[in-house]
Amino acid sequence: MQIKEVKFHASVDSNDLAHKLRQIKEFLNDGHKVKVTLQYRGRENAGYRLGAGLRCLENTAQLEYRETDPLVQWLTLHGHIVCRAQLEHIKDPTARSLLSRALDQCGAEVLVPLQVRERLLGWLFIGHRTTGLPFGQPELENLALMAEHVSTTLENALLYEEVAIQKTLAETLLHSIPTGIIAVDEKGVVRWFNSVAQTIFNLSADSVLGHDAEAVGSHISGQLRGALADEASGQPEEWSDPRTRRVLSVQTRRLEDEGRCLGAVALVQDLTVERMLEAKQEQLERAAFWTELAAAMSHEVRNPLVAIKTFAQLLPERYQDDDFRSEFSQTVNAEVDRLNGIIDQISRFAHPRALELKPTWISHAIQRGLDIALQSGSFAGVWVDTAIEEDLPPVEGDESALSECVAHLITNAMEALAGRENPKIVLAAREFRDGEMPQGISLSVQDNGPGIRPDIRSKVFSPFCTTKARGLGLGLPIVKRTVVDHGGRIQIECSGQGTCVTVLLPSNPRKERHETHTDRGRRSRKP
Template sequence: MKYVMIVVEEKGLASTLSFLLRDNFLPVVVDPSCVGESIIQRKPDIIIIDFLYKKIPLQVLVEQIRKLVPDVPIIALVESFGPVARRLMNLGVYELVEKPFDPEKFMYALNRASLYTEAEQVKKLPVVQFSEDRPSSDISENIFFQRLSELLAENFSEPSRLIPAVVKLIKNHLSLSDASFFLKESNKFRFYDGVNVDRTFLKNLRFSEKSSLYLRIISARSILQKNKIDDMHLLSEIELLKAEIILPLMSRDGEVLGFFALGKRLTGETFSCDIVKFLSDISSYFSILLEDSFLFQENIFQKEFQKIILENVPTGIIVLDKNCNIKIFNNQAGSILGKNASDVMDNSIESIGVEMASKVREAISSKRAIFREEVFIRQFKKWFGMSCNFVYQQGEINWVIIIFQDITFYKEMEQEQKKIEQNQYWEKVASRLSHEIKNPLVAIKTFACLLPEKFEEETFRTEFYKIVNAEIERLTHLVDKIARLSEKEGLVLNKVDCFDVLQKTAKKFPIVKIPVSKNGINTTINIDAGKIQEALEFLFDFCCKDIGEDGTVNVSIAEKASFMEIVVEEKGNHLKLDIGQDIFVPFSDYLDGLVSLNLAICRKIIENHSGSISAEIFPEGKKRFTIMFPLESQ
């Protein structure tokens, strides 16, 4: 039976596809984020993909699959034969199937893909390539090192050219079937270059700290010969490289730089003691050269980098001394302000303009730095993006660094961009809505098509009843929530102690922890208690899904001016979100459709009470939600 990899996120769709394929194929559902790893572990015969994912862009997924297994047919389930479908065809997708599909037509597409796979397998015949300029089997060290010296003279400053040239030299000089080089980066070895090797396969290989090859190279730090190894795990990893010899390279400090993987000798000869010694000499010599080459390239890069920054930095830079006199005034600063450096150097900050000088002196006086603040300077009729920071010496400001940029163009374009983004947003909502609705229809239509034929099968009726019933229920919830977002809801407002509402809501979520008491904080607000409880339930439900059963959702309250503040914090990372992402809009990226709609309804309810809710998403996965309600006087 052919192995069919099903890459979909919707459980109902995955169950439907698995049921359809299980009699004639071996279907396996794979999470989109694990596709690469799954393909490397076992190559599929056919791959089925959806047209939209929460965790990964569709194009990135298809390109990843095509790189790993370019000969495997991909069947894509699409909402329509529109731009997305055309883009998929351009990326090399084998077949497009529009949802909801007819099961018979779908199986026909699967069978065609199966025949294509068989035809491709027949075409594959082993081919052995021999180098035309293969040297004799006798090793001539003088010739080798003479040629190596020539390569160094030509490529020393560029390791990206030096390494491939040396790999080819070793391969040809020793008459090897293949040779490759792996570079050590961040506690793992990755493929760098090779000759007569499967680059696509090797590029996806990573020998990490847990691999046997990594551990042996780091610990032994000597040449490994396949015929002298009895560790089965190590042997299997070396065989992945089709290598007979592993030749490590060591830095002057004893750190491993990388290794050569050398294949069989085309002459049929073995690696004698003389050849192994010769390889050891190559390793010692080339290790030093490679380390120096990388250091040389890094120095060149740093010099070029600094030069480019000084000549082309797109921001104005002004540096003041402790007396607020200008000591550095770069070209871009002069261009933005319309000033010549000769007119302002060694003069006070006021020489560039009173408004800007006043802003800087205010920051110096309060010792409060300015970070990326947008200010409008009337003198220049321009918007500036401005930062101002200090260098201290013995507790006093010794230098003031001002960095600014003319952002007038961007501010003027902001309004226009908002209109464009609004149109794009509604296109996105329409696409996600179509996706959310069509997925349940796949199960419903499949059930309807197969019902006459399989009605007598109790297994079919039982399994599909559960699938179809769940999909219908999901569709109903989806429609109900969209209707709530579009309709104006009536509120029954009363003066209510919001702390009581918090306590009542938290009882439904065991991992939500709220303060034991109010500690004198005013929590009386004018709300519809039932609606606010519903909004809090939606928010707590999201937090619990994100953090899992073992975490804790912490809730705190505070009184700020005339507002009651509720802060909800959790450190979950089950739901991958972008920093700065607005998760309170319908069908926000990476979120399940119903969860996203719940959060949108949550914000609508709070804003209907003249309140606000905001979210902060931190790099490590922590999330903080802040709710503000206007207080009623006691």
């Protein structure tokens, strides 16, 4: 579990606020904690202007001093009362002139700094006494004592204002987060129920705040009390609220401070719309699947049936023809076998056999897959270059399934090379390392064919997606499913020089490495 600090300033704009709220939501959903810091600069950086006065000069309200102003810096450094009658005691002529000018601007005889813990809050300026007498030492001492009380009162007022602003910003933040937040104290009494939670549960804050957690509902109260007892799993739990008919995801956390339970919080997300969209998308995908299946089946089945029907129609007329009967028998058997093959292919795709995972040498699977591909059709004139590294580690896999993957990839490459000059396939396997998979094997099949059309590149792993005259388009979907079942990934790169399909499989570094029987860089031409 990590703690992420997110800082907010009182003047934060709406876009930055929305971005930081999304960050908080994502971090909380990942099971971490968030420390929110509300930054309020107060008035110390806003400058010094007239706050209140009585019988002041007209231009006094226009005066403004920044922290960098020499007067402010002098008062901060010295912090004592400035009296016009005693300016002669200030030895620095620059400072004496500065203070005299400040008194003249305000029409004052005395300037009293207001300081708290070496921080200048402001100052009081006082004009001539109504008696006309000058300020004496007793009056100046009384003014200094008064300044201490005024400074303390002013500091408390500023602190109260800062706390009030922080409280308002915190409440606004919690109400703005697009997640329902319910917080209870250590006794299970609801202390926070934000506006999103009110909408989700269709309850007002007044009916919940200050009441036991059961006021929200038995399910959510059970989770909160489980968190208080330190029995919460910390993982989101999805459930359907029978009262509101909403699909909700609830994640609870126990709140602690140095091991002492302070309460618990529940983060509630309304997944109703999301689940409805997923169901609709699933329905659309299912409809598209059956539509594509029907189209593929009608295309593949029609050709064998046409051939069988043609021979069946000619059979009564040419039954006595021995050659015809022989051809009829061979053709019908071949087309029936083709239909059975189509049915078997769909059945294997719909009901794949369970994988038998065990340490497997990838070189064996490659050689076996190459043999299967070459036996399935005639690919005369295609060069097959192999570049398989020696001493590759084994993978935890099913050799038969991996061989079938290799066979599909080679078959697709060979079919893409039909009619091309100097057709060539490069079959390579090597060890790789990256951040996601510390150690694994990269298996690639590259051809110099025309590549995959841009309009179908995003669909090549979808069932029944094919540009060939024959075939159901199940090869790459089967490959991807097998690779994912082995904990791997598959990537396709296309260009004007051909297509490269790369399969990344995690290896088993604990097993002994294996000397492949395939020479590295061997080149062979298959007739």
